[in-house]
Every structure is written in C-alpha cells, then in structure tokens.
Amino acid sequence: MSTTAAIPLIEFLAMAPSGSEQGPGGLMGFLPMILIFVAFYFLLIRPQRQKEKKLKNMIAALEKGAKVKTVGGLYGTVTGVKDDRFVLRIAENVKIEVAKEAVAAKVD
Numbered sequence: 001m002s003t004t005a006a007i008p009l010i011e012f013l014a015m016a017p018s019g020s021e022q023g024p025g026g027l028m029g030f031l032p033m034i035l036i037f038v039a040f041y042f043l044l045i046r047p048q049r050q051k052e053k054k055l056k057n058m059i060a061a062l063e064k065g066a067k068v069k070t071v072g073g074l075y076g077t078v079t080g081v082k083d084d085r086f087v088l089r090i091a092e093n094v095k096i097e098v099a100k101e102a103v104a105a106k107v108d
Helices: 002-015 025-060
Strands: 067-068 075-081 087-089 094-099 103-106
Touching: 002 075, 067 087
Parallel strands: none
Antiparallel strands: 067 075, 067 103, 075 087, 087 094
16 A cells, blocks of 8 residues: 555656756746836836825925915915915905815916
8 A cells, every 4th residue: 555655656756857957946937026016116106106205395385375276176375384284265254274185286
C-alpha cells in the first residue's frame, strides 16, 4: 500500500522543472501589476491631489468681498471669515454661514 501511494508522488517530483527550466522570476511576475499602479497614479491619483491642493489654496486665500459658489450651487459674497466657516451674503439682508469645505469655486 505504501509503494502504490509513493509511485505517484515520485512521478510528480520527477515531472517538476529543473532549475534552468523555471519560468519568469518573482519581479517579472509583478511587473504588470507595478505598471498598472504607475498608470493609475499618473492618470487618476496625481491629478486629483493637484486639484485638491489648488482648491485648498484658493479657500485659504479668500477674503472679505470675494464672490464664491458653494457646492450646493449658491452664489454669494464673503462678508466674514471665521476659523472653520465663511459668512456669505446671498441676497439683500440675507446672510448664511457655510463650512469652508462647502466653497467650490471663486467667481470672477
């Protein structure tokens, strides 16, 4: 019984490729995955980070009197700047406070 079970194992080991017949190395196996990551970085991640940095700088530079558009689509004029929010005038005698993150763009 042990001899019949050992024969398939021996045949399996005999069919294993020798050292010179092995396929591509470890690095070559990961090369396509590395190239895909590099492509994602330059096509998606990097432009998004640049856009976020530009928006953050624009929000930090906003002062009283600047006209802005919020992510909700409201247009207004900055009448006050607080630590984490802006006070916007959206109509005569109508002022609202919005989070700094809610400002989408500066309107010229």
